[in-house]
Amino acid sequence: MLNIHNLHVRVGGKPILQGIDLSVNAGEVHAIMGPNGSGKSTLARALSGHPDYQVTEGEVSYEGRDLLAMDPEERAREGVFMAFQYPVEIPGVNNAYFLKAALNAIRKHRGQEELDAIEFMALMREKATLLEIDPGMLSRSVNEGFSGGEKKRNEIFQMAILEPRLAILDETDSGLDIDALKLVANGVNAMRSAERAIIVVTHYQRLLDYIVPDVVHVLSGGRIVKSGDRALALELEDKGYGWLDPEAAAAPATKA
Amino acid sequence: MTRVVQSSPQIDAYVGDSDRLVSAGSATEPSWLRNLRRKGIEHFADAGFPTTRDEEWKFTSVASIAHRHFAPAHDGQSGITTDLIERRIGALGGYRLVLVNGTYAPKFSVGELPAGVQVSSLRSILATNPAAVEPYLGRFAPSDGQAFTALNTGFLQDGAFVWIPPGAIIEEPISLLFVSASPETPGVSHPRVLIVAGDHSQATIVESYAGPAGQEYFTNAVTEVVVGSGALVDHYKVQRESQRAHHIGSMYVHGTRDSTFSSHSIAFGGALVRNDIIALLDGEGSDCTLNGLYLVDGRRLIDNHTTIDHAKSHCGSHEMYKGILSGHARAVFNGKIIVRPDAQKTDAKQTNKALLLSDDAQINTKPQLEIFANDVKCTHGAAVGQLDEDAIFYLRARGLGRRQARDMLIHAFAGDVLNRIRIDGLRTSLEEHLLSELLTAEGAANQP
Numbered sequence: 001m002l003n004i005h006n007l008h009v010r011v012g013g014k015p016i017l018q019g020i021d022l023s024v025n026a027g028e029v030h031a032i033m034g035p036n037g038s039g040k041s042t043l044a045r046a047l048s049g050h051p052d053y054q055v056t057e058g059e060v061s062y063e064g065r066d067l068l069a070m071d072p073e074e075r076a077r078e079g080v081f082m083a084f085q086y087p088v089e090i091p092g093v094n095n096a097y098f099l100k101a102a103l104n105a106i107r108k109h110r111g112q113e114e115l116d117a118i119e120f121m122a123l124m125r126e127k128a129t130l131l132e133i134d135p136g137m138l139s140r141s142v143n144e145g146f147s148g149g150e151k152k153r154n155e156i157f158q159m160a161i162l163e164p165r166l167a168i169l170d171e172t173d174s175g176l177d178i179d180a181l182k183l184v185a186n187g188v189n190a191m192r193s194a195e196r197a198i199i200v201v202t203h204y205q206r207l208l209d210y211i212v213p214d215v216v217h218v219l220s221g222g223r224i225v226k227s228g229d230r231a232l233a234l235e236l237e238d239k240g241y242g243w244l245d246p247e248a249a250a251a252p253a254t255k256a
Numbered sequence: 257m258t259r260v261v262q263s264s265p266q267i268d269a270y271v272g273d274s275d276r277l278v279s280a281g282s283a284t285e286p287s288w289l290r291n292l293r294r295k296g297i298e299h300f301a302d303a304g305f306p307t308t309r310d311e312e313w314k315f316t317s318v319a320s321i322a323h324r325h326f327a328p329a330h331d332g333q334s335g336i337t338t339d340l341i342e343r344r345i346g347a348l349g350g351y352r353l354v355l356v357n358g359t360y361a362p363k364f365s366v367g368e369l370p371a372g373v374q375v376s377s378l379r380s381i382l383a384t385n386p387a388a389v390e391p392y393l394g395r396f397a398p399s400d401g402q403a404f405t406a407l408n409t410g411f412l413q414d415g416a417f418v419w420i421p422p423g424a425i426i427e428e429p430i431s432l433l434f435v436s437a438s439p440e441t442p443g444v445s446h447p448r449v450l451i452v453a454g455d456h457s458q459a460t461i462v463e464s465y466a467g468p469a470g471q472e473y474f475t476n477a478v479t480e481v482v483v484g485s486g487a488l489v490d491h492y493k494v495q496r497e498s499q500r501a502h503h504i505g506s507m508y509v510h511g512t513r514d515s516t517f518s519s520h521s522i523a524f525g526g527a528l529v530r531n532d533i534i535a536l537l538d539g540e541g542s543d544c545t546l547n548g549l550y551l552v553d554g555r556r557l558i559d560n561h562t563t564i565d566h567a568k569s570h571c572g573s574h575e576m577y578k579g580i581l582s583g584h585a586r587a588v589f590n591g592k593i594i595v596r597p598d599a600q601k602t603d604a605k606q607t608n609k610a611l612l613l614s615d616d617a618q619i620n621t622k623p624q625l626e627i628f629a630n631d632v633k634c635t636h637g638a639a640v641g642q643l644d645e646d647a648i649f650y651l652r653a654r655g656l657g658r659r660q661a662r663d664m665l666i667h668a669f670a671g672d673v674l675n676r677i678r679i680d681g682l683r684t685s686l687e688e689h690l691l692s693e694l695l696t697a698e699g700a701a702n703q704p
Contacts, residue, residue: 048653051645076655088650092668101664102654109655141668142650158654 001026001197002067002166007058009039009046016042018222019058026165027194031208031233032201034219035241040201041085043219044170048082049075062166076102077109081164083155085171090142095154096124098142099161106162127160131187149180156187167191168199173207185210205237264304269325271301274410277328286386289412292394296409299399306403315588315620316559320528321502326474328411329357329436329443335468336435338364348462348681350428351375356435358445359414364433373459375430378415378448389417392450396480396508396536404504404530408446408478415448418461422454422484429460429492429679436467436475436501444474451491455484461491462682465505466525467498479507483515485539490518490678494686497525499556506532511571513539520677521560522686523550524693529558537564537571537599548577549673551693552585552617559588566599566632573603578673579610580666581617592624595632602632610640611669663694 002024009017016039024030034040046053047060049072060067067075090098104114115123128135131153143151152172159167169188173181188198188211200211208216208230216233218226220241226232274297278290305322306313336356341364351367353360353375360377369375374388381389399406416432434447453459465475475497483489497503503526511517523529529552535544544564552558564573579587587610595602610619623636643665651661670690677683 050649050653071658072649072652073655073657076653082653084650084653088644088646090644090647090650090665090668092671093664098651098654098664101660102651102656105655105657105660162654 001063002199003059003061005059007043007046007060008056009042010054010056011042011052015056016222017046020219020222020224022217022224024166024197024199026197028214029192029198029200029211031211031213031216032199032219033203033205033216033233033236036203038219039222040203040219041170044082044085044168044199044201047075047168048072048080073105076162076164077106079165081159081162081167083152083159083167083169083172085174087143087146087151087155089144089146091144093142095140095142096120096138099124099158102158103161123161127157130160130190131157132183133157148175149177152176152184153180153187156184160187160191163191165195166197166199168201170201171203172200173202173204181207182210205233208233264322266322266325267301267304270407270410271297273328277411277413285382286390288390289382289386289393293410293412296394296399296406296412299401299406300403300410303401303403303406312561312590315586316528316530316557318504318528318530321474321504324442326442326444329438329445329473335437335439336361336364341433341435348429348431348679350430352431352433353377353416354433354435355414355416355447357437357443358434358447361435367428370424370426372421372424373426373430374417374419375432376417378417378450379413381417388419389450392452392480392482393448394480396482396510397478397506402506404476405478405506408448408476408506411446412448413446415450418449418451418459420451420453420457420459420487422457424454424457424459426457426459429462429682431462431464433464433466434475434477436465436471436473436497438471438473439468442472442474444476447475447477449477449479451479451481451489453481453483453487453489456486457484458488459490460679461489462494462679463492464494464496465503466496467501469498470500471498472500472502472527473498474502475504477503477505479505481507481509481517483509483511483517483542485513485515487512488516490520492520492677492679492682493522493531494682495521495523495525495529495531496689497529499525499527499554501526503529505530507534509533509535509544511535511537511539511542511544513568514541515539516543518545519547520673521546521548522673523548523552523558523560524689526558527556529556530561531559532561532563534563535565535573536567537573538567540568540570542568542571544571544573546573546575546577547673547676549670550577550579550587551690552579552587553582553693555584557586557588559590561588561590561592563592563594564604565594565596566602566604567596568598569600569602571599571602573605575604575606575608576672577608578670579619580613580670581610581619582613584614584616586617587619589619589621589638590624591622591636592626593634593636595625595627595629595634597628599629600631602629602634604632604634606636608636608638609669611666612640612642613666663691666694667691
């Protein structure tokens with residue numbers, strides 16, 4: 001589904017990703033771990049098409065198409081979803097109104113009928129129950145005045161509504177208490193399917209107790225320095241990231 | 257401030273036009289009315305048109321008005337239809353009084369009025385019962401030192417008179433529509449509005465100004481509002497003049513004890529626009545809300561000057577003005593709040609925000625607080641900014657196109673003001689107007 005080859009990305013002129021190679025198949029859950037500054041979030045944002053993240057080298061193909069040639073909205077309509085590490089507050093834009101517009105933009109792109117207000121409300125109620133979202137939150141402005149946990153849950157809620165084919169969760173677990181973490185994990189697990197791929201970017205192993213990955217990658221210095229199964233995550237939990245340093249240092253990368 | 261007495265052929269021409277009006281007045285016209293007009297034109301001749309040397313007009317040059325003569329606009333009703341009128345103001349329900357080029361147009365005026373309420377043309381009330389307006393007309397709108405108000409008074413002839421009897425609760429809005437049409441040569445009209453809300457009455461008034469697209473003309477409107485004790489007036493001004501029009505509007509509000517006055521000033525049209533609102537809170541517990549929204553593009557200019565004068569204690573004022581600028585547009589906001597020595601326990605809040613959609617748009621904004629009492633709460637805030645790129649990216653990352661994302665954010669920005677409009681039909685009509693304007697402003701906005 002997703003093939004990343006030799007991806008180099010700069011942010012504000014500074015090289016962050018320095019040759020990422022990664023293949024993700026439909027039905028798989030990949031975890032991307034790594035110390036602060038290793039480039040985990042840069043990878044997530046570059047895949048979503050953030051204008052500040054400049055791709056200088058490499059290719060990314062998504063379902064056989066050149067992902068990097070697409071605008072952010074086209075990526076979303078083609079089924080790529082990124083749960084933001086820092087969801088943006090948008091005063092004055094109603095959460096439900098925004099989400100209905102987003103869903104219908106995607107449905108239209110796919111040649112599906114747009115949902116009317118009644119159909120959309122029914123869908124929203126169903127997904128809100130799943131994530132234990134307070135219905136009051138849906139009529140508020142997007143993320144405005146939401147707690148950290150509410151913002152992250154709102155991201156997963158949006159994912160549940162938009163039903164992407166490729167979901168990228170950018171540190172969705174950070175700042176969550178254990179109850180919120182379980183809710184988020186349940187929401188993600190409910191979306192696991194043979195047609196969908198999920199990339200979970202996280203600093204902590206804890207989330208992976210609840211969302212069990214098929215593959216774990218460790219990022220350091222802008223490259224994937226190690227890949228393995230779930231045991232790798234547990235090893236990282238045990239030993240921390242320090243033991244990777246020699247390997248990371250072996251690569252010609254600057255450690256941020 | 258020193259004022260150079262101006263003499264110009266333009267000013268002389270206005271004086272001549274006014275003199276002709278005064279001498280043509282009917283013999284039965286009361287002398288106070290003749291005197292009011294005469295004093296108006298004298299004050300105008302003394303003051304002349306303001307220049308940018310005048311502090312109150314520092315950023316707004318009225319040279320495009322001052323350097324030419326606009327003759328009194330005459331009957332222009334031939335091109336106007338009811339359909340056109342309803343498209344311009346939306347179907348609001350309630351009673352509607354229409355003036356074309358400042359003259360009452362009975363054929364477009366429709367609707368039923370509740371018993372006791374009076375809405376009539378100013379000309380007819382001056383002819384039939386001048387005593388009804390004498391205690392108010394010109395009492396709140398001083399012509400001394402206010403050139404455009406003086407000029408309006410010098411031509412005082414027609415307009416609208418609204419009388420809400422004490423205790424009357426009027427549910428349906430009362431619409432006053434001023435249409436300008438100068439197909440041949442650019443003309444001027446000086447509509448005058450007098451609204452008197454009796455004690456403990458309640459009413460909603462919508463003043464709309466409109467003209468055919470592309471036509472050049474000058475509207476010089478003055479409104480006086482007297483809000484009786486415990487009365488509640490919800491006032492809307494919807495300015496959708498032609499994009500080549502000159503619009504100067506001055507509103508004077510007199511709030512008395514426990515009165516509540518709200519103004520919603522929406523300005524979309526006009527090449528040169530100046531709105532003055534001067535609200536005097538002259539009774540304990542008087543409350544005043546001023547909301548404003550303007551949309552300006554091209555090389556147009558919209559200037560909003562507000563003054564809220566807290567003269568008595570326990571008065572509140574709440575002000576929120578928002579502007580959306582694109583192209584080479586300019587805007588001015590000046591919000592003066594005066595708190596007099598007797599006005600203890602004043603609670604005044606002013607917010608003014610502008611959204612600049614292009615690098616070449618420009619706003620001059622100034623809060624002006626003059627506080628002479630010591631136990632008061634006064635806050636003000638001004639913010640000028642561009643669209644939040646992070647928010648645009650967030651919306652795009654969910655599948656919305658750049659244009660849709662941008663429109664959604666602009667709509668949200670305007671929502672603070674539009675959502676406070678309590679007439680559903682009017683709010684919907686203004687939202688539609690805003691969205692259609694955004695479509696046409698698209699080319700002028702910054703697009704990567």
